[in-house]
């Protein structure tokens with residue numbers, strides 16, 4: 163699905179490459195954390211996947227396409243297969259939640275009927291069905307990020323790139339976001355998430371690729387955040403991130419139990435301190451939404467409790483024993499791929515998308531702990547109109563790079579002033595556009 167062959171990226175005027183001879187393969191359906199100290203190359207990696215930049219050397223294949231052979235004119239079409247979520251949300255401030263999500267579909271010419279069906283579905287999935295008419299500034303940070311996620315996935319991208327999506331959020335709210343991402347991944351979307359959030363990485367136990375100085379020093383199939391990345395954070399003064407207590411560990415120490423706390427599925431408190439009372443506040447203020455479990459006053463960064471639902475969840479990638487694979491990644495992932503094709507649901511009702519099959523858009527709400535707290539599982543409908551196969555999706559610049567490109571790369575769509583639609587990769591630069599879409603907004607809470 164994504165393959166880097168000896169990829170290096172060196173920016174003009176810099177002494178060291180931002181990425182140095184990267185070889186790696188990411189398979190369909192994987193959830194991959196990209197960790198590493200500030201400046202280790204995470205965003206550069208994501209930019210290359212998006213073809214927002216091009217490598218100095220090496221080859222990149224995404225979704226079977228050699229990125230080097232995609233012309234600038236075709237980049238927006240390529241990017242419709244990718245969704246991107248950023249730390250700072252980047253919603254349109256003057257459009258309500260529905261219109262922010264619908265915007266993606268309007269730009270690429272989806273029918274009104276499709277939009278009327280797809281947007282409510284995706285808002286339901288992210289837990290914002292009741293807030294479709296709100297403006298971004300009327301939402302909490304976590305809710306704004308949910309809108310951004312909804313916008314990123316409304317047209318079923320094969321790949322979702324998330325650059326520090328929880329970077330502006332408190333732990334409890336972050337956990338809610340991770341729950342949403344986990345569910346999107348369970349529907350078949352490959353997710354690559356750059357993050358400094360050690361607690362999330364440690365608890366999710368997914369594939370972890372760690373960069374140091376532009377090189378992959380670790381590739382754990384079921385990894386944790388790791389010491390090297392943490393040391394890098396300390397070096398860069400971002401110690402708050404690494405000193406956050408791991409509530410799950412604390413809870414396990416306290417109880418000796420290994421059960422996972424329950425995740426809040428949808429919605430977050432406007433400003434959620436991680437405490438029992440705030441978790442309850444979420445619950446009461448958000449009807450069907452469940453609250454995070456907090457034990458003994460210890461804030462719990464929730465983790466999916468896949469066992470609380472009667473509907474089994476399909477493992478997206480079969481879990482193999484944790485093995486550190488600093489190099490030769492593709493060899494191992496090739497083996498995984500074979501296994502993936504054999505996986506089916508325990509219930510037999512929901513299978514993983516196979517190669518060539520678009521991702522199911524919303525998995526059953528099995529991973530959704532609403533059932534545990536609120537009764538029967540509410541199954542989320544799928545967005546499956548006939549024209550959904552085109553699967554366009556918002557794509558934006560990574561790290562807000564809507565500035566002139568340092569290399570003067572002719573393929574670089576970040577050059578010059580671009581509208582949001584252009585930055586989202588939905589329209590080729592210079593095409594007709596909605597002037598109202600030219601503004602972005604960061605966090606408003």
Ligand SMILES: Nc1ncnc2c1ncn2[C@@H]1O[C@H](COP(=O)(O)OP(=O)(O)OP(=O)(O)O)[C@@H](O)[C@H]1O
Nearest residue numbers: 173176180198199200201202203204205206207568
């Ligand atoms: N446009 C650019 N021009 C020159 N150098 C750049 C550019 N973008 C990134 N770099 C350099 O490339 C290296 C990798 O940067 P990158 O943004 O990919 O790191 P990162 O791991 O995403 O960092 P952070 O966690 O702080 O976002 C850094 O040394 C950075 O200074």
